[in-house]
Amino acid sequence: MRKLRAFWIRLRGLSRMDAANDDFAAEIESHVALHVDEGIRAGLSPVEARRQALIRLGGAEQTHQAQRERRTLPWLESLMQDTRYGIRTLRGSPSFTITAVLTLALGIGACTAIFSLVNAVLIRSLPYGDSGKLVYVYTPNPRYNLPAEMFGPAYGDLYDIKRQSRSFQSITAFDQSVSNLAAQGAAHRVSVARVDGDFFATFQVSPELGRAITAEDNQPGHDRVVILSHALSRSTFGSVTGVLHRQLVIDGKSYEIIGVMPESFEYPHFSDLPYGVPQYKTTQVWIPLALTPHDMAERDNSSGVAVARLKAGVSIAQAQSEVSAIMVRLDKLHDPQMQGWGALIENFVDSTVGHVRSLMWLLLDAVCMVLLIACGNAANLLLARAASRLRELGVRVALGAGRSRIIRQLLTEAVLIGLTAGAIGISFAYLFLRTLPHLDPGNIPRLNEASLDMRVLFFTVVVSLLTSVLTGILPAVAISKVNLTDFLASSGNRGVAGAHGRTQSALIVIESALVVVLLAGAGLLIRSYIKVESVDTGFSQSTVTASLQVSAIYRQPKQSAEFYRTFFARLSGLPGVKAVGGINALPLSNSETLNLFEVEGYANQKDQLVEGRWVTPQYFSAMTIPLVAGRFFTDADTSQTDDWVIVNQAFANRYFSNRNPLGGRVNTDDHHVKWSTIVGVIGDVRHSSLEESPAPQVYHPVSAAEDGYIAVRSTLSPEAMAAEIRSTLHSIDPDLAVAEIQTMGELESAASAQRRFQTSLLTVFAGIALFLALVGLYGLMAYSVSRRTREVGIRMALGAPRSAVVLLVLKKAVLLLALGLGGGLVASWFATRVIQSFLYNVSRHDPVTTASVCVLLAVCGLLAALIPARRAASIDPMEALRNE
Amino acid sequence: MGDKTDVWQGTLALMVLRTLESMGPQHGYGLARRIEQTSGDLLQLNYGTLYPALLKLEQEGYIKSSWGTSENNRKAKFYDLTKAGHRQLKRAAAEWEQTTAILARFLTPAEEA
Numbered sequence: 001m002r003k004l005r006a007f008w009i010r011l012r013g014l015s016r017m018d019a020a021n022d023d024f025a026a027e028i029e030s031h032v033a034l035h036v037d038e039g040i041r042a043g044l045s046p047v048e049a050r051r052q053a054l055i056r057l058g059g060a061e062q063t064h065q066a067q068r069e070r071r072t073l074p075w076l077e078s079l080m081q082d083t084r085y086g087i088r089t090l091r092g093s094p095s096f097t098i099t100a101v102l103t104l105a106l107g108i109g110a111c112t113a114i115f116s117l118v119n120a121v122l123i124r125s126l127p128y129g130d131s132g133k134l135v136y137v138y139t140p141n142p143r144y145n146l147p148a149e150m151f152g153p154a155y156g157d158l159y160d161i162k163r164q165s166r167s168f169q170s171i172t173a174f175d176q177s178v179s180n181l182a183a184q185g186a187a188h189r190v191s192v193a194r195v196d197g198d199f200f201a202t203f204q205v206s207p208e209l210g211r212a213i214t215a216e217d218n219q220p221g222h223d224r225v226v227i228l229s230h231a232l233s234r235s236t237f238g239s240v241t242g243v244l245h246r247q248l249v250i251d252g253k254s255y256e257i258i259g260v261m262p263e264s265f266e267y268p269h270f271s272d273l274p275y276g277v278p279q280y281k282t283t284q285v286w287i288p289l290a291l292t293p294h295d296m297a298e299r300d301n302s303s304g305v306a307v308a309r310l311k312a313g314v315s316i317a318q319a320q321s322e323v324s325a326i327m328v329r330l331d332k333l334h335d336p337q338m339q340g341w342g343a344l345i346e347n348f349v350d351s352t353v354g355h356v357r358s359l360m361w362l363l364l365d366a367v368c369m370v371l372l373i374a375c376g377n378a379a380n381l382l383l384a385r386a387a388s389r390l391r392e393l394g395v396r397v398a399l400g401a402g403r404s405r406i407i408r409q410l411l412t413e414a415v416l417i418g419l420t421a422g423a424i425g426i427s428f429a430y431l432f433l434r435t436l437p438h439l440d441p442g443n444i445p446r447l448n449e450a451s452l453d454m455r456v457l458f459f460t461v462v463v464s465l466l467t468s469v470l471t472g473i474l475p476a477v478a479i480s481k482v483n484l485t486d487f488l489a490s491s492g493n494r495g496v497a498g499a500h501g502r503t504q505s506a507l508i509v510i511e512s513a514l515v516v517v518l519l520a521g522a523g524l525l526i527r528s529y530i531k532v533e534s535v536d537t538g539f540s541q542s543t544v545t546a547s548l549q550v551s552a553i554y555r556q557p558k559q560s561a562e563f564y565r566t567f568f569a570r571l572s573g574l575p576g577v578k579a580v581g582g583i584n585a586l587p588l589s590n591s592e593t594l595n596l597f598e599v600e601g602y603a604n605q606k607d608q609l610v611e612g613r614w615v616t617p618q619y620f621s622a623m624t625i626p627l628v629a630g631r632f633f634t635d636a637d638t639s640q641t642d643d644w645v646i647v648n649q650a651f652a653n654r655y656f657s658n659r660n661p662l663g664g665r666v667n668t669d670d671h672h673v674k675w676s677t678i679v680g681v682i683g684d685v686r687h688s689s690l691e692e693s694p695a696p697q698v699y700h701p702v703s704a705a706e707d708g709y710i711a712v713r714s715t716l717s718p719e720a721m722a723a724e725i726r727s728t729l730h731s732i733d734p735d736l737a738v739a740e741i742q743t744m745g746e747l748e749s750a751a752s753a754q755r756r757f758q759t760s761l762l763t764v765f766a767g768i769a770l771f772l773a774l775v776g777l778y779g780l781m782a783y784s785v786s787r788r789t790r791e792v793g794i795r796m797a798l799g800a801p802r803s804a805v806v807l808l809v810l811k812k813a814v815l816l817l818a819l820g821l822g823g824g825l826v827a828s829w830f831a832t833r834v835i836q837s838f839l840y841n842v843s844r845h846d847p848v849t850t851a852s853v854c855v856l857l858a859v860c861g862l863l864a865a866l867i868p869a870r871r872a873a874s875i876d877p878m879e880a881l882r883n884e
Numbered sequence: 885m886g887d888k889t890d891v892w893q894g895t896l897a898l899m900v901l902r903t904l905e906s907m908g909p910q911h912g913y914g915l916a917r918r919i920e921q922t923s924g925d926l927l928q929l930n931y932g933t934l935y936p937a938l939l940k941l942e943q944e945g946y947i948k949s950s951w952g953t954s955e956n957n958r959k960a961k962f963y964d965l966t967k968a969g970h971r972q973l974k975r976a977a978a979e980w981e982q983t984t985a986i987l988a989r990f991l992t993p994a995e996e997a
Contacts, residue, residue, distance in 0.1 A: 006943035023961075024935070027912065030960045031931065034913040037956055058932035070936040070943075 013072040024067050028060060078405075082412040090416060093385070097417065100381045103775065104421030104467055106768055107374025109428025110367040112452075112460045116429060117436070118360045119459075120450035122353055127264045129204025129309075134348035135316060137161065137171070137306040139327060143340040143607050146594070149351075153306050155291055156299040157330050157341070164326050167319035168308040172198040175289060175304035176268060178549055180737040182249040183236050189549070189739035190232065191282065192250070193268060194289040194304075202309050203267065210244050210259030213288050217258075223290035226255040230263040232284040251552030252735065255287060271445040272352050273305060281442060300335050307348065320345040337670070356444050359758055362834060366521065366765045369514045371467065373769050376507040377776040378471040382414060383504055384783045386475040393479060407476040414472025415465065422464030426452065429460075439760065441753035474503060501784065505812075508773075508780050509819045512861070515766070515773040516824020516853055517831050522766035523849035524832060525759040528840040532752055537587070538685035538694070540624035541745035544712045544721040545586055546738050551706045553735060563732065564704030568616075570728050576715040581619030584708040587687045587744070588751045597698065598672050599655045600665040610651070611687065611695055612668055614702045620646075620682055622711040623744070628652075630662045630680035637679075638703040646680040651696035668698055676700075690751050691840050711744075718743045758838060770857070774864040781813055781868040792872050793880025802873040809872050813865030821857055825850065896937050898980060901946065901973040904965045909952070911960035912938060938963060946972045 013020060032053045039049025057063055068074075090097045125131055139157055140148035153161065155173060162171045174195040181190040193199075197215030206212055207227060217225050226248055233240045240260050248255045266282035289304070310319055323343040331341045386393075393406055433450055440447050554560035564582065571580045585591040595612045598604040617633040619625075628649055637644045645666060652661040665675045684694035714721050722741040729738050785792070792805055832844040842849070899919050904910060907918060915938075916931045941947045946969035952962045965973070 002944040002946075005945055006940065009943040026959075027935070027961045030911070030954075030958055031913045033958050034911070034954060034956075034960065035931075037958070038917075056929075056931050058930040063932035063935060066932065066936045067939060070939045 010073050020071055082409050086413040086416045096385055100378045100417050101421045103374050103377045105424035107371035108422050108425030108463055110370045111463055112425050112429035113432035114363045114367045115459050116450045116456045119456055120446050122360055131349055133310045135308050136346045136351055137308055138344040139341050140344050141340050148344045152302045152304050154299045154301055155295050155303045156297050158306050159296055160330055161323055161326050165322055167314045167322050169311045170198045170202045171308040172196055172202040173304045173306050174199055179251045182735055187735055187737035189737045190284045192285045193283045195286050196289045202307055205265050207259030208262040217288045218290050220290055223288040224255045225258045227259040227286040229261050229266055229284045233260045271443045316345050352445055366762055369518055370765050370769045373511045373514050373772045375467055375470045376511045377772055379474045380504050380507050380776055382475040386479050403480055407480055410476040411472045415468040418464045418468025422460050426460055439757050441757040443754055504780050505816055508777055508816050511773045511776055512820020513823035513827055515769045517828045518766040518769045519853040520828040521835050522763045523853055524839055524842055525762050527842045527849055529755050529759045531841045532690050532755055535690050538683050539744050543623050543744045544718050545709050546725050546741040547709050549707045560706050561704050566732055574724055578713045579618045579622040581622035581711045582616040582704055583619050584614040586709045587685050588747045595668040596670050597666055597668040602655050611697045614700045622713045626683040628681040633701040637701040644679045645676045646682055646699040647678055648682055648697040649684045650694045652681045654696050774860055777861055778864040781865045785868045785872040789880045792875050793877040796877040805873045806869045809869035810865055817861040897941055898976045905973055909962040909964040911962050
């Protein structure tokens with residue numbers, strides 16, 4: 001504490017130097033006087049007494065110096081001096097300062113922006129207690145050759161695992177659905193998580209209001225309770241307080257509100273689960289899962305999602321081996337036809353953010369390169385400035401400034417520039433974060449929570465300081481190599497220019513090489529994006545679609561059939577409507593049904609799976625999916641569901657390669673007994689994603705898809721059609737909510753959103769990098785022209801034409817660009833490996849991209865060099881020579 | 885600056901505090917002379933080093949200073965112990981005694997052991 005007190009006094013001492021100096025001078029004077037008095041009393045002459053006194057004091061000046069160092073903080077004092085001096089010199093050359101600061105600010109701003117994103121997505125811990133202890137539990141069955149994450153455990157297995165395992169503190173099962181919520185006189189669709197009694201305990205969260213769902217709430221008959229998300233409570237009731245014990249109607253059943261979750265908890269999010277319900281990004285309502293004894297005995301159907309929390313000290317590998325052993329026992333209880341069930345324990349955090357990790361790293365790599373280019377530019381500016389300041393620095397050395405003091409001074413200036421740039425960079429990052437929601441591709445977890453928190457600010461400060469040192473060290477070293485006093489004696493301005501020029505040129509070459517790498521990366525992504533956008537999806541963009549959940553309200557198939565008959569008839573009767581169809585799962589809606597199947601006359605494999613869709617006869621027409629052979633379904637087909645099927649082109653190609661598929665027979669039931677005849681072949685449609693080539697599909701005829709989608713082709717505008725769908729539905733049943741009214745084009749656009757996100761970000765960064773490198777090249781050329789004014793003057797005086805002068809300057813620029821381009825192409829040959837997994841149908845050594853990058857850099861580079869070249873050509877030789 | 889000076893500075897501070905305690909308020913020159921006398925003139929102080937030590941003690945709040953007049957009518961800056969200074973003196977003296985006692989055990993001939 002005493003030390004701290006002394007530190008503050010010394011810090012304060014900095015501002016009171018003069019008064020303290022006077023005071024100490026008086027004290028020393030009085031000391032000497034007292035000493036002299038005594039000397040005289042002892043018989044010395046006054047002169048001798050004074051001499052003795054000063055000797056014993058140890059020199060007045062040294063004493064003053066020692067006192068001064070104790071009074072204040074000497075290092076701080078010289079730092080403040082350097083800073084004051086630095087600010088003065090930087091203000092003295094504003095154009096240099098502004099260029100350097102803005103250059104670095106662009107680099108630091110880009111870094112800060114992306115880091116704030118990485119911080120939100122990867123670094124900040126999830127708000128679920130110790131989220132590192134959370135795991136997903138899957139029970140994959142290798143027999144089906146499907147991703148393990150598709151196999152949520154069957155409840156029978158899960159509750160046996162729960163009883164028999166020792167690895168977990170708690171295990172919870174939940175399921176997702178979309179329901180109709182009727183509240184305040186209107187119906188909307190909400191995303192629902194149906195959770196068991198351990199859900200909230202496993203996630204270690206509790207409601208901000210009310211209580212969590214317990215095991216008692218999961219007893220049949222006690223399950224009419226609901227917890228709302230903060231956002232839903234707000235949007236439905238206008239506030240959070242006062243909603244407890246009110247009633248909500250979900251799918252026609254009344255529920256009592258028992259709690260409201262805090263804003264931070266909206267699990268499960270769409271992006272959390274590899275095969276989640278895609279309609280909603282977050283969960284709005286939690287209700288009890290309320291399993292019946294029958295549900296809890298189910299073994300053969302994957303049921304919901306299972307999340308567990310590991311006990312302290314238990315590793316994932318330990319849990320894995322324990323659950324695997326349990327599953328070996330449980331497997332024997334399964335249908336003998338389907339045995340082979342295993343276990344997979346997956347880190348929760350990795351599953352949540354794993355799929356975006358590589359994208360985040362890619363973006364970070366890109367901004368680091370932008371920052372390096374910015375550093376190169378700033379270093380070049382500082383070098384050029386140091387060269388023009390040699391005289392001033394020489395004078396300072398001649399006056400006794402130490403070399404280290406000169407270097408410190410130059411570094412201080414660099415730090416001033418770096419920190420200012422950091423401050424401006426933060427505001428760039430802020431602007432970026434403001435525009436981020438518009439770029440949100442929807443599948444990056446917690447993207448919209450990105451913010452400038454303390455960690456980001458600390459990062460920015462560190463980056464700014466690093467940047468400063470990186471840019472300041474080159475000029476400082478270059479200066480310390482020059483013998484400044486000699487330089488002063490020669491009173492010359494030349495001689496150092498050569499060495500400097502080489503460093504500066506090398507920096508420009510490196511910058512151009514980095515730009516080539518970035519441009520190549522961005523170019524490859526752009527090419528991929530264009531390819532994805534030009535993919536033939538196989539359906540019409542303008543078809544309007546909507547999602548409906550009717551089964552919860554119309555319990556009887558007859559009721560829902562009746563509803564659909566009315567609904568489709570009313571819609572078809574609207575003017576402008578051409579076709580109205582229904583399907584259980586639309587293309588690009590992230591859901592599919594897989595069936596075991598066999599093809600007659602084909603060497604069928606065991607357990608082969610095919611994707612199945614159930615469509616109404618008008619569906620293909622509504623989606624404009626073309627008929628390749630045979631016929632579409634008719635209304636007559638829908639009454640005998642198992643008799644007829646339509647397959648897609650991919651199916652026909654694969655299983656009927658040398659045969660006519662029409663009239664061929666397939667079965668798609670688990671026991672391979674119900675054979676259906678193929679009546680038509682339709683064109684391929686991109687179903688699972690834009691980037692996967694279409695898989696074989698079998699379409700089954702239905703009169704109405706219960707819970708699914710409708711597709712309407714009409715001459716109306718999408719908005720008008722949406723309004724018609726809503727009002728028609730409302731007039732039939734006001735309790736039914738319709739959601740996601742969108743055109744297939746919008747669905748397609750959402751499917752390519754992440755590609756758009758990464759492509760546009762990388763393109764912007766490459767653009768910034770190119771701009772910076774061009775500014776750097778321009779700067780260097782302009783600088784060297786100004787240095788060579790006399791040489792140019794002489795050449796012109798000796799008869800060199802202006803075009804020769806232009807060529808002289810351009811020649812150097814071309815050399816630098818060529819070296820940069822060459823280095824960059826070599827570097828991108830290796831560096832594009834990072835981007836490999838982001839490409840679609842483009843080789844990472846794509847010649848078109850490479851050629852475009854070369855042309856772009858060459859043209860832009862030459863343009864940037866042309867300006868100083870023309871200035872050189874416009875030099876008046878007489879003027880130039882006279883000035884020297 | 886080596887370790888010796890550090891020890892020396894520490895002990896100088898202790899000497900200053902002790903001298904101020906026994907003599908009451910004193911100016912720099914008087915303190916220096918008194919320390920020399922107390923040491924039986926074994927110590928030859930470089931008077932200039934006394935002042936940074938005094939400044940440090942003052943910054944740490946162990947002593948306070950004010951201008952006054954000496955017995956032979958010279959204007960001089962007088963130093964005096966603060967309350968914290970009294971406490972610090974007790975603490976530092978005890979520490980010092982302990983240190984010297986320990987050292988003494990090492991330096992006495994090894995017969996007893």
